[in-house]
Amino acid sequence: MKKEQTRQIEKKRNRALPFVLGVLAALLFVGAIELPLAYWFTRPKAAPVQPEGEETTISCDLSVPWYEQYSIVTHALGTVDGRSETNSKEAFLESYGRGARVFEADLSLTADGYLVVRHDFTSTSFWNLEQTMQENMFYADYMNAKIGYFYTPLDIDGLLALMKEHPDVYLITDTKSKEEDQVKEVLRRFSEALERAKDESLRERIIVQIYTAEMYDWVRDFVPEGNFIFTTYLIADRDYDAIGAFCAEHAIPVVTIDKSLVDEETLEILHGHGVRVYTHTVNKISDMFKLRFGSGADGFYSDCVTPSEWQTVLDSQNTDDADKLTYGAY
Numbered sequence: 001m002k003k004e005q006t007r008q009i010e011k012k013r014n015r016a017l018p019f020v021l022g023v024l025a026a027l028l029f030v031g032a033i034e035l036p037l038a039y040w041f042t043r044p045k046a047a048p049v050q051p052e053g054e055e056t057t058i059s060c061d062l063s064v065p066w067y068e069q070y071s072i073v074t075h076a077l078g079t080v081d082g083r084s085e086t087n088s089k090e091a092f093l094e095s096y097g098r099g100a101r102v103f104e105a106d107l108s109l110t111a112d113g114y115l116v117v118r119h120d121f122t123s124t125s126f127w128n129l130e131q132t133m134q135e136n137m138f139y140a141d142y143m144n145a146k147i148g149y150f151y152t153p154l155d156i157d158g159l160l161a162l163m164k165e166h167p168d169v170y171l172i173t174d175t176k177s178k179e180e181d182q183v184k185e186v187l188r189r190f191s192e193a194l195e196r197a198k199d200e201s202l203r204e205r206i207i208v209q210i211y212t213a214e215m216y217d218w219v220r221d222f223v224p225e226g227n228f229i230f231t232t233y234l235i236a237d238r239d240y241d242a243i244g245a246f247c248a249e250h251a252i253p254v255v256t257i258d259k260s261l262v263d264e265e266t267l268e269i270l271h272g273h274g275v276r277v278y279t280h281t282v283n284k285i286s287d288m289f290k291l292r293f294g295s296g297a298d299g300f301y302s303d304c305v306t307p308s309e310w311q312t313v314l315d316s317q318n319t320d321d322a323d324k325l326t327y328g329a330y
Helices: 002-042 089-097 123-128 139-144 156-165 180-197 213-219 240-249 264-272 285-295 307-316 319-324
Strands: 072-074 102-109 115-117 170-174 206-210 228-231 254-258 276-280 299-302
Touching: 089 156, 102 180, 115 139, 115 156, 115 180, 156 180, 180 213, 206 213, 213 240, 228 240, 240 254, 240 264, 264 276, 264 285, 285 299, 285 307
Parallel strands: 072 102, 072 299, 102 170, 170 206, 206 228, 228 254, 254 276, 276 299
Antiparallel strands: 102 115
16 A cells, blocks of 8 residues: 555656656746846946046136147037938047037027027938928927937037037038128027027137138137138138238137148148137048148048047147158048
């Protein structure tokens, strides 16, 4: 009798064993999946890595002119994920993280008169920014339309907020127009935004780009003396001697010209009036070498090259013998 009972118990145990093992296997399998998934969604995010050799300063030295501190101007707020000319918040943050401190931004008015950070509202811009074309783009539509599907558009308040959060940043304005009414309206909207920001020190870090001698009179009260750049790309017949003399007379320290127009003679004329020359837009360091040591350019607008990158390469080259440097073509 006992043998029969023992045999029955062993049978039950043998039948239960596969079930128990199956349950244990299932639990292990679920756990193996759930643990990585939980980790993936709850893992702590790594802090942004500061590039080697970069230092994040808490404020810029306003006693030293920006052009004596930086030879690189970051064009259209820089590059994000390899994409340029977005004028987006993410482009600013990525470029700042890589060491950019002088930013150029395009400023335009929406159809209902709001000042935003955008090159223009032409079909080309909609195509470049991967947005659906709108004949008249209003402010609400602009702010709700992602740039390149992922990136955040900025209005002037958003741009000034970034400047407040990053007090070592300079901003160069590009108002895209040489029409008096348009320029004055842009600066009026800009002034209203500065009042809303409640931080008058921002004005000290704004550099206004002018496109003609006449434009200086329209904007001279907007920022302190010396916070100007004279850019020449909207002038058909350029008299560089007259431009240099005008800049010297009105304490405009920098002239910008297209890289294709740079030559030693032009730069000698402008340098003779005591102004510096920045060229645009230069995205290859080899081209910067040619423009700097072949023609004498003082600085560059760039989508992607940062001040620290340019300085690192300069430090690694024997620039005393510039004739032997390898230049790229532009």
